[in-house]
Each structure stands twice: as structure tokens, then as C-alpha cells.
Amino acid sequence: MMGNLVEITAADGGRFNAYVAMPEGGSGPGLVLLQEAFGVTQFMRDMADRFASDGYVVTVPDLYWRIEAGVELTDAQFDRAMDIYRQFDLNLAIDDIKATIGALRAMPEQRGGVGAVGFCLGGRLAAMAAARTDIDCAVAYYGVGITDHLAELEQVKIPLGFHFGTDDQHCAADIASIAALVERHDHMSLWMYNGADHGFANPHRGFFSPTAEELAYIRTLAIIRAAIGPKFDLEGMWEQHMYHEFVTKDAHAVLDTMVEDPYVNITSTVMGGVGHDMLLRFYKYHFCDVHPADTRIIPISRTVGVNRVVDEMIMCFTHDTEISWMLPDIEPTGRYIEVPMIVVVSFRGGKIYNEHIYFDQASVLVQAGLLDPANLPVGGIDVSRKLQDKTVMPNRLMKKWSTSEGLPLDKYPSA
Template identity: 50%
Template sequence: MGQYVDVTKQSGESFAAYLSVPAQGSGPGLVLLQEIFGINEYMRGMADRYAEEGYVVMVPDLFWRSGPRQELGYDEEGFKRGLALRNELVEDLVVEDIGDTVRALRARADHAGGVGAIGYCLGGLFAYLSALRLDIDCAVSYYGVGVQDALDEAGLLKAPMVFHLAELDKYCPEAARNAIRTAFEGNELVRIYDYAGVDHAFATHGRDVYDPAAAGLAYSRTLLVLRETIGPRYDLSALWDSHTYYEFEARDVPATMSTMVDKPYVNHIPTMTGGVGQKDVARFYAHHFIPGIPEDTKMIPISRTVGADRVVDEMLFCFTHDREIEWMLPGVAATGRYVEIPLVAVVTLRGNKLYNEHIYWDQASLLVQVGVLDPEHLPVTGIEQAHKLVDKSLPSNELMPSWPDSKGKPVA
């Protein structure tokens, strides 16, 4: 998606930066700050990903004085070379280069709004220093190395700041993490997130320490501060409603796919049906999902939670089993039975497009309701599950044989 451009310094010198712009043509600015491995595939990929989120992204070459466009691998040789390049840096000059990048971003015709900075490892330190010394609107530090040595400037911080800290990080050890927490205790501009059981660089895919769950959580938290401070702000609820309209009402596959990113994925968790990528997801919708939607399908909303990059929808999914529903009841012929099933959709968006759907329901309750699972002597329920969801006064604990025995017993 991106390309290299030159950033011209006030001195007249120039250095390279990787640039990625959003499909809609303009957006707030974002400076991504590299690890010690230079502007490698990971950094370019993250720049493209944030461009999908709606940002004009620049990744400045922080090592240019030692040699332009260094790109290192994650092997021992790359690590040694990266440390050597790190030792050649002059921190004040690097902050100056980042300031030049910020000015270059603000001068672009496709820049609209504020500017934020996100840094990883080495870049995590410089994201923090940039928040202290430059005119930026927010900053995010992923496991920044050396932040604890610059905490005497902590009082200068005037922009919202996020720190992502890893429990097993030997490059930002416990003492350093505690110093960061102490320095910003009570500072409402700062959010510090701890990630248990993960190591330094847990957000870098392609490395052995990559942890997708922690990386995904950190990414959402990063987007939250970006959206709050520099935007862009999307109506995620309306985007999700548009997608479901094309699925269930219009039953229009091209229109449905137009609401999704270039590489979406869909996963109906109980049956593991769906697809990955435009081709497979479109095939799934066209030949297996949309034809399998019963005629009288109705979705009754229960609750909806909207975050920085996702929507969590809780509903009752109601239908008559008038056909084989391959995505929900694969291999089960139509029974003609009426079903009400609680269903939860966890939908992630990138910018103004859907990225993925995780759809959950209780398969046991569904099988009971269509008559292919006998609930006797099994800890499962049928339509009673749906009724209890909307009427809290209905009895609880009826599947627990010992529930009556605890009546009147002390609770402490």
C-alpha cells in the first residue's frame, strides 16, 4: 500500500520515511517509530494497517545517519547490528528528526486533524520523548526500552500517553515498570496497561514471543486513545447495521462484501463455519449463508456495546427451521420447528469496514429445540434459555440437583 518519501529537515538534509495513506484519501497523522530492526516488513505492515484505520502514516528512518533504510531480520545477526545502530544514535537528533516528520505530516494536503505517535521497543522510548518535547496530540509506547531513565521529565507531559508493559520483559524489567507506574501515579493523561505472561515484543508478529491475544488487546487500547484525541471517529454501530441489512434483508452478496476490508474473516464459533479472505467469505455468503437464512428470521436486540474498534451485539435469534441451515445446523434437514436462541456477535472493524466477525450461540440449546438432542439427563436447556434472557424473574438453577439443599444454609 505504501511508498518511501523524503523528509526534508530544516537544515536542508533529508532522510527517508515509509508513507501509507488511507483509502478515503485523508485523515489524521500518525508517526510510527521503529524497533532496532529498522523499517522492516513488520513496520511497513503496521503502517498499512493503521492506514486502513484511517490515518496518514509515516515511519521515519531513525538510523539514516548510520546508513539509509536499514532493514534487519530478527536473527542473532540482525539483533547485534540493531544494537550497534542503536548505540550510534544521538537521542536529541532523533527527536529532532521525529519533529521534522511531524511537520512533514502536517504539511501534507491529505493530512486532516491531529498527529499521534506510536513506538515499539526503541521507538517506545522515542514515542515518550516525543510526547514530552514535540507538538503532538497523543503517544503510545509499546515496551519502551529506557523510559525509566527519562522520568525526570515526566512532569512535562501534556498529551495523553499510553504505556504497554510486558510482565516478562527483561529489557524493561520490573523495577523499570514500577518506576514508570510511580512517576505517573494519579496522572489522568496516562494509561498504563500490564500484560501478564508475555515477553518483550509481544505485539510483533513473526517473532517467537508474539502473543496474538495480548497484541489484539493492546491494539484496541491504542486505537481508543487515538480515536479519543485525533480521530477519525466512525459510527461503528451504523456500519454493523448496514452490513447485517445487506445480509438478512437485501440478501445482496456484493453489497455485503462492500462493507468489509480486503482480507476479512468470519467465524461462527460453535460450527467453525465462515471463511478467510474476500474470495472464501463471498463464496460462503453466496452459497451457504444467505441461502440458509430462514424466511421468518427475526433478530431481537438485547444489548449493544461499542468500543474503539468493535461492536458486541447481544440478541435473540429467532426463526423457523424451514430449510437446512448449513452454517448453523450443517447436515440437519429442516424440521419445521420454531427456535429462539441467544446469540452474541463480536465484530471488529478497521476504519469504516468490517474486519472480522466472531459469532457465538449455545449449540446444545439449538439442537434441543430442533429435536435432535434429548435434554433428559443432560445439563442443557432448550427455548427456556431464551425466555430467561428476557425475563430475569424466571427461576434459576433448575439444572442443579443440589440447589434446594442449600436453602436456609449460612453463606459465610
């Protein structure tokens, strides 16, 4: 955990605890994280730490304190969670959220705006906070009972996002009304996740969906970043990372551009590493200083997102030295090779968290003379040439291509 407990004074004089997580940089915009019906659980603290790693001062108030302080339940204690939920006063909770926002704004580490993100019960509270407090943006994950507040939400002027799974029976009856609300307001967004159920963002629950969770987090981050920041130069950090990979060839400098516990997946050859020490070893002995002297990169496209950079490129070189991460244990063939690549770089805050690297290994093997392309649907250097020039003749590997010549091209042929 990155955080610690602080005490907040409620409007009526009572006191309650909140978990606070700080960003590595020491300051940042504020974020109030609002609990599920199970209380301030490990999931909530983990999410606070994750948002903190992306540059936020995060506060998770214990909103059950008026009933019972420190509640932390699991699915196995569902009946007890529902019993506490039935005693829960939503209006008093909003008062406590306002007190939390005030305490957050008073922290010297908090700079700029304040947003709110909530899950389940907290999703409903995040939507209510958008209507009743002075926050700058809000995101609700599978919020229950949101349709009880539609009249209030019509007046919301700040960015507001909603996440729901298509299989969520707890919220299914509300989706149409929320979708209609969002349709009327350009600053609101609704995302549905196919096959996801209630609680899909929580890895401690049976309905956890890692793909839905990751996509929802990116979309949440996009709303928050656009509204309150912080801004990071992701492209500049990626350029610095590559500079140390291919120019200075300094493995320690490469790792300085990454978070403390990064990972790299080179999927085509199952190479890379997990964690600082393994990656330092990988970069130092198997990546930074293994590339041929004539290695060059031809950029094709680049997409910069809220927490990702995606590069489409071609790597060119003469295979005059062993490249252990691409052609492990293969003696230099002396052949010139061009490799189309996609690199997906994920960031936590302003530093690199992971790299997913994809390339056409079949075309590498063909160009190196290690794979006979006869009677196989694989290409050689023509793969990279096609990427650079759209007019290069396509479909040469498809023997049936000639059979469609002259056939009708009507989009809607008659019966």
C-alpha cells in the same frame, strides 16, 4: 504493502527516507511510527499499513540514517543492532522526528492532528516526542530507558499510554517509576500484559503474543481516536450489513460493507469463510437466502467500542427450511426455535474486517428435537427465556442445588 518511500529534509539539511502508508479514504489524521532497535523492518511497515487501514496517514522515518541508512535487522543480528544503538543520538533523533512531523503536516492528505506510536527504542522516542514536540498524543510499547526522562514527562499534557509485558526483563526495573508517574496524571495510562515479554507485538520475534498484541492495539487505537480521530459510524455500518443479510438478501451488498480481505467465524458450527470470494460464496448460497420467513432478531444489548461492535441477541424462527450454517444437512423439523447469540464485529477503518459469531448449539439441537436433554446439562428454549427474564428460575440443571438450601450464607464464616 500499502505504502511507498518519501524523502524528508532534516533540520540540518540532511535527507532521510520514510515509509508512508495512506488510508483507503485518501486522507486522515497523521501518525508517526517509531522504529525498534532493529530499524525500519517489515514489522514496522506492516504496522504502518495496519494503522493506515484504520484511517491514518502513517509515516515511519528511518532514524538510523545518520549512522547507516536502510538498516533492517533481525534477532539473529542482535549484536549488530546493539552496536548501532550505542551510536544513536537521541536528541538528534528528536530533531528528525520533528522534521517528520513537519513533513507529515505538509502532506495534503493529512487532515487534523498528529500522534506518535513507538516500539522498544521507538517507545522511548514516542515518550520523548510527547514532551518535546507538538504532537497530540503518544503511545509507547515496551519503551526502554523511559525513566531517564521522568522529569520531562511530568510536564506532558497530551494523552500518553505505556504498554509492558510482565515478563519483560529489559524494562522491569522501570515499571514502578512509570506506574507512579501515570498515577499522578489522569491523561496517562499504563497497561501490563500477563506473561508477555519484550517485543510481544512483533510477529517476527520469538516473544510474539497475539492476544497481548491485539488488546494493546485496541487500547492504542482508543487513545489515538479520542485525541485526533477519525470518527467512524461503526454501528451504522453494522446495521447496514445486517440489513443486506436479512432484508435485501444481497450477498454483493453484504460484502460492500466489508474490507477487501474479510473473514467470518461461526464458531458453534465451524462455518463462515476467509477472503472476499469465499465469503461471497458463503453469503450467496449458504446464508443470505436460507432463513425462514418468520425469522426475527430480539436485541438484548449492544456495546460499541473503538473498533468493535458486540451484539447480544436472540434469533427466533420456525425451522421450515434448511439453515445450512446452523443446522447443516438437517431436514426442516417444523419446530419453533429461539437461539441466544453473541456477535463480535471487528472493523478496519469504517468497514467490517471480521465477525466472530457464538451461539448455544446444544439448545438449538434440543429445540429441533435432535438432542435428548435427559441426563445432560443442556437447555432448550428456556435458555433464551432466561436471557430475556432474569426471574426465570435458575440452577434447574444442578441436582446439588437443593443440598445447599438452608446452609449458612455468612460471607466470612467463623472457624
